[in-house]
Amino acid sequence: MTTLAQMCAEALRRDPSQHALEFAGEWVTWGQLKELADQLAALITQSGISDRASIVFVSFNRPPAAAALLAMLAQGRSVRMVYGFQSGAAIARELAALEPALVVAAADVFSGAVTDTLRAQGAAAIALTDTQALAVEGLERQRGQAAESPAEPEIQILTSGTTGAPKRIGISHAMIARHFVGANKNYQATEDLTRAAPLFSYYPLGNISGIYGLIPPLLRGHRVAWVERFSVAAWRDYLRRHQPERGSLPPAGFQMVLDADVPPEELACLRCIASGAAPLALDVHRAFEAKYNVPILMSYGATEFGGPVTSMTLELHAQWGQQKLGSAGRPIAGSQLRVVDAETGAPLPPGEEGLLEVMTPRIGDKWLRTSDLAIIDADGFLFYRGRADGAIMRGGFKVLPDTVERALLLHPAVAAAAVVGMADARLGQVPAVAIQIKLDVPRPSASELEQHLRAHTFATHIPAAWQFVDELPRTASMKVDYSAVRELFNASVERVS
Numbered sequence: 001m002t003t004l005a006q007m008c009a010e011a012l013r014r015d016p017s018q019h020a021l022e023f024a025g026e027w028v029t030w031g032q033l034k035e036l037a038d039q040l041a042a043l044i045t046q047s048g049i050s051d052r053a054s055i056v057f058v059s060f061n062r063p064p065a066a067a068a069l070l071a072m073l074a075q076g077r078s079v080r081m082v083y084g085f086q087s088g089a090a091i092a093r094e095l096a097a098l099e100p101a102l103v104v105a106a107a108d109v110f111s112g113a114v115t116d117t118l119r120a121q122g123a124a125a126i127a128l129t130d131t132q133a134l135a136v137e138g139l140e141r142q143r144g145q146a147a148e149s150p151a152e153p154e155i156q157i158l159t160s161g162t163t164g165a166p167k168r169i170g171i172s173h174a175m176i177a178r179h180f181v182g183a184n185k186n187y188q189a190t191e192d193l194t195r196a197a198p199l200f201s202y203y204p205l206g207n208i209s210g211i212y213g214l215i216p217p218l219l220r221g222h223r224v225a226w227v228e229r230f231s232v233a234a235w236r237d238y239l240r241r242h243q244p245e246r247g248s249l250p251p252a253g254f255q256m257v258l259d260a261d262v263p264p265e266e267l268a269c270l271r272c273i274a275s276g277a278a279p280l281a282l283d284v285h286r287a288f289e290a291k292y293n294v295p296i297l298m299s300y301g302a303t304e305f306g307g308p309v310t311s312m313t314l315e316l317h318a319q320w321g322q323q324k325l326g327s328a329g330r331p332i333a334g335s336q337l338r339v340v341d342a343e344t345g346a347p348l349p350p351g352e353e354g355l356l357e358v359m360t361p362r363i364g365d366k367w368l369r370t371s372d373l374a375i376i377d378a379d380g381f382l383f384y385r386g387r388a389d390g391a392i393m394r395g396g397f398k399v400l401p402d403t404v405e406r407a408l409l410l411h412p413a414v415a416a417a418a419v420v421g422m423a424d425a426r427l428g429q430v431p432a433v434a435i436q437i438k439l440d441v442p443r444p445s446a447s448e449l450e451q452h453l454r455a456h457t458f459a460t461h462i463p464a465a466w467q468f469v470d471e472l473p474r475t476a477s478m479k480v481d482y483s484a485v486r487e488l489f490n491a492s493v494e495r496v497s
Contacts, residue, residue: 004153004173007181007219008074012037020218021063022198022225028063032131036064037071039133040104040126044075047124048141049101053077054149054156056098058091058105059206060084061228064128066214068104069205073173073215078149080156081206083166084109085476092117101146104128110136158206159303169303171208179306179362181216185332197244198223202230204476208303209277230478232260243269247294250478251278254288254296255415259439267292272314276300278479279386279402281409282326300328300384302370306362309335310382320381327381335360338367339376342388350378355388373402390420390482395427397460404431404463407456411449413441416472418485422465432465434485436472443468465489 014020016031044055055072057079059065072079082094084106092113095103100123105114107127115136118125122144125136155176156168187193201213201224217224225242227234230250235257239247247270249257254275270292276299285296295317301308312329331337338347339354348354356374357367373385386402393399401419408417416436421429437443444452446466453462473484 001182002177003076004177004181005074005076007177008070011219011221012070012074014221018194019223021066022223023063023227028066033063033067033070036067036128036131036133037074040068040071040128041075043126043133043135044072044077044102046135046140047102047126049124049146052149053101053142053146054080056080056082056095056100056103057206058082058084058103058109059204059210060106061202061205061210061226062106062130063226064106064130064133065205066218066226068128068133069215070218072104073155076153076173078153078156080168081158083158083204083206083476085204089113095123096121099123099145099147101142102126104133107134110139115139155211157208157211157303166207171211171303171306175306175362176211176215179333180212181219183333184216184220185311187216187220187222193217193220193222196222197242198225200225200227200235200238200244200248202227202234202250203478207477208301208307209477212307229476232256232262236262236266239266239269245269245271246274247272248274251275251280252416252474252478254280255284255438258284258287258291259415264292267294270294272297272317274299276308276328277477279384280326281406283409283412285326298326298328298384300382304363304368304370305335305358305360308332309337309358309360320379324379324381326383327377328384329382330380331382333360333362337374337376337382339374340369350376353385356382356384373400392419392421392429392431394424394430394460397458399431399461401431403457404433404453404461407453407461408433408435408449410456411444411452413437413444414449415439416480418472418480418482419463420482420486420489422486422489424464430464431461432467432489433463434467434469434472434488436469 012034014030018030019027020030020033021028055077059081095117102124104126107129110127118139124142125139127134127136153173154170156170158166199217203209203213225238272295274297297312299308299311310329311332336359338357340347340357342355353375356370356372359367371387371389373388375383391398391400404419405417408414415438417433419431419433422432424430467488473481475481
């Protein structure tokens with residue numbers, strides 16, 4: 001089998017005039033990517049790190065980062081991701097814990113605490129500008145001890161960090177070559193992608209969705225329209241200029257498009273829109289398809305599984321239509337799924353909600369327990385209900401935040417909701433909720449929303465604190481940032497007695 005290193009090296013040898021990436025309205029050619037990749041490869045050799053040493057990559061969504069990642073993978077290097085959208089102090093703390101041999105990052109990262117940390121560790125550093133890779137002055141060569149590298153080369157990909165600090169999970173080069181690129185369901189072996197509309201990619205490069213949105217298409221010869229962060233304006237511009245048949249949106253993006261009142265004719269080119277990574281509210285799903293007449297194809301996966309394990313397809317959508325609204329489809333790529341009782345671990349029959357377990361050939365032949373609530377119906381369709389962890393124990397009663405959030409989304413004025421636990425001297429914990437109201441809709445009172453909730457859930461699930469926000473805080477992956485939501489309640493809140 002062709003290795004990932006061989007795939008990346010071959011891609012960098014493409015016709016230098018051929019377009020590879022579109023960024024900020026301009027095309028970057030394969031020649032430009034190779035020039036920077038060659039500079040980086042030479043500097044890695046000059047840094048004196050061992051042939052097997054991992055490289056810490058402070059990732060960012062700009063063309064130099066794509067060239068750098070291809071260069072490191074072409075050398076067969078293990079890469080350890082650090083999110084670049086943090087303060088210098090936060091990046092420095094991560095680097096101190098990682099004990100890197102070499103750090104590659106955008107040039108503006110190397111100042112203050114970051115440089116001081118690397119100098120103290122004796123690490124080497126390479127800075128990326130828009131057109132060059134440059135050794136950081138004083139950090140040209142490794143002088144200290146570095147953390148041990150994995151036995152097999154891998155990318156240590158970051159989780160999205162919705163409930164706390166992001167975790168790193170190793171995805172081997174062999175898995176990326178075999179499953180992400182070789183067995184990618186989006187590409188046919190004989191397909192000519194040089195004239196196809198570019199793929200719109202917006203997830204941060206440091207996580208699995210970002211890797212999926214950049215490495216497989218580039219290695220298969222599919223151009224990529226890359227943005228630093230999703231916005232409705234950028235998505236509309238992409239549709240207008242490239243007229244793709246297939247699109248993608250993060251789950252939060254569907255409400256954003258509806259709120260922006262994008263004219264249906266702007267989406268007329270689309271046969272379907274793919275989405276995943278988080279639940280999509282049923283009323284939003286229904287309203288979007290009704291307005292735009294474009295099927296939404298949800299999928300379910302996780303970094304721990306090496307990517308998606310279920311998917312709704314156009315064929316399934318055409319066959320089942322509204323009967324399976326909200327489903328993430330059926331298992332793909334040889335994966336098996338089951339739902340089990342949270343207390344006993346016993347498998348549950350179709351239609352009952354419980355904890356999801358997954359077994360996928362990418363990882364092995366063992367069932368992996370998730371923290372996700374789900375239903376698998378009699379036809380084998382997965383309905384993802386959200387996370388079971390983060391349960392709030394209110395005086396002995398368990399409150400699942402997703403249950404409260406789903407009930408609130410049934411109110412016609414609510415665009416999004418996030419429920420977290422707050423400490424309470426009498427009950428231990430109580431739920432608190434941050435509410436985002438739809439645009440151009442009168443804001444209901446907390447008391448009105450409380451009455452709505454009482455009609456849809458138990459009294460123990462009624463929040464003790466409410467806060468209305470213009471927008472819920474989100475991670476770069478467009479998921480709700482629950483750590484930031486908790487911080488909101490350090491300020492003023494609206495309480496219901």
